[in-house]
Amino acid sequence: MYLFQQKSFDKKKRTLIYFLVPITVYMLVFFLYPVLYNLFIGFFDLKLGGTAEFVGLDNYRKMAGDEQFLNSLITTMVFVFCAVSVELIFGLAIAGLLNSENKKMEILRTFILIPTVFTPLVAGLVWKSLYHPDMGMVSYYLRALGINIGRGLIVERHLALLSVIIVDVWEWTPLMVIILLAGLKSLPKNPYEAAMIDGAGAVQLFFRITVPLLKPTLLVALLIRSLDALKVFDIIWVITGGGPGTSTTVANLRIYEVGMNQLQVGYAAALSNGLLVVGIIVGLIFVKFIYSKEG
């Protein structure tokens, strides 16, 4: 009997392993290999199509003094912080509004996902035409309302980054809504009932019960969006091309310029490894919070 059970267990185990094979192969080929290869060529002075010369840590030393890359990292951080913060606030507010079971809310939940369905490239092209300084609808109405946008939202240095952050918020807030809505729906009812009996108001319920209970979900949502925002490239490439000046040049755009325009793939690999480290640090901070006692 025992042997039969053991045999049956092994068979099940084998079946499970079969299921894991495709994803393991996928991860090895499309994730691990590129990462390792990128780390490898980061140690070479390699121009696309040219010869490779081992230069040790020279690319990383160059990166530490590369003003354009360091500035692009700062721009990236500003982008991530502003975009994700606003997405979190809007996401939480909208999730709260949609957290009721009726037909209208179900329809609204479907519609609110529409921006996320757009590929960032298409979203960028649509917004670029809306932002067009001379002919864009957004520029037209802002000017009609008497708002000073100078020469235009995407051509003024102090407005361009804000403009692309708005696009990111428009596109990705719905994702935040869906994650937080799932979190809200899973919250237990008892603490609310007890608090209401004790006379807690809506604000107290939100800050004393909803937010603490929702904290793990909030952190997961922040982690997903922060890492995604850290990789931003397409909407900025399409809308501003990194300009005006360097005002919207995020790290990925700088890496792209070095790798694809200047064909310095060795140095571009080192830069992207630098960005990878930043991403890992951001991820670890969130993971630490998620698994902390409070989380």
Next chain:
Amino acid sequence: MNIRKGLVLSLLVLFAGTGFLFASGGQEEQAAPAAESLPYEGKVLHFAVMADQYADYIKEISSEFQAATGAEVKVDILGYVELSQKITQDYATGSADYDLATVDIVWTGQFEQEGYTKDLSAWIERDKEEIDYDDIVPVMWVMGGWNGKQIAYPMSGYANSLIYRKDLFEDVDEKAAFKAEYGYELSTPDTLDQLADIAAFFTRKDESMYGLVSNGARGSAVAQDWMEYMRAFGGQIIQDGEVTIDSAECKAALELFVQIFDDWAPSGAIGYWWDDRETAYRTGQAMMQQSWSIARSGYENEEISLVAGKTGMAIPPTAPGVDVGYGVGGWGVGINADSSEENAEIAWEFIKFMTSKEVMKDWMMNDGAPIRYSTLKDPDLNAEMPWLSNILNSFENGDGDYRPRIPEYNEIQDIVGLRVNQAITHELTVDEALAAAAEDIKAIF
């Protein structure tokens, strides 16, 4: 067991599907059998083409070539940045995705040094009579050559020109008002000071009229437009092996360029690429621009232009003491160095066909750009396009080297594109921008 069966079945379906796809691909390559007389029946070539006005008609030329030879030339039309990156990666990795590609004349140095495209000299020498070598304007040959090798065959020649609103320049009231304000007659400017006066005169923002427009978008667009003004001031990026982009001439050019965006151009010009700038002119917003002659026919096309019949074309003005500048640019066509012998031979036949006198004449009527004397002097074409004599004049006196066609051109253009954009957006002062550009360019060498 069921799972295993399912997996096996899935794999079979996958392989069958893949096999079907390959079979379909194979059919495409082999094509249908046809007349025996066609020498390249079933052969397929790929051609990466810059998305300029001339591009669409290349598909028509390709069809004619297929009818004549059997070879299909698949045309892939790409934007400037996309084209540059795609073909460079193709050449650098040796993947030979494209047998043919349009080559901006400023890439010739790099392409020769890296061995990206085949040297066409032997073919040209062999077929000199057939291509009527001397019918092609000499500057066109020069622009596609580097280090004694012909790495691109002349395809579309452009003359840099001052494009202006002829109707306004000839308007009696405007002329009188201009003379009253500036003390001299309103006419096409010979000097950059006159250009500035006219730009200021025609800038009436409350009427959505802007005196002068240029490309401002960071990258190749702003870099190339600024270089026109740099040439007009007698400046050079590199002179006698020295980086001279921070010279007094270049500084004067950048100061004027900044003023264009501050005072005379539409508000969005800082983000303009070539097509945006042309749109600003064709929609009647901008009164003057420096542009390539390829766009000239489009101004007369009422489907896309509100200024049909109102455009004049002149040699761009220069600073006092600087020779009149006849900036010449355009596109050649190169054959991928990694293309097979057979494909390269067919590609050469296609190049000869595409640039033949007869095809060039038809192409000119469909947004083509001239390279041949016979085209530029053709009476039918001159009747349709009276500006061809201006282009011929520019070509005969042309200078295709004011933009340094050296192997490092792309990196230099990247640097200039960023620093000039930083100046026009006032992120850096003119002095800071040029000093930074000089430092960056020196670091390349």
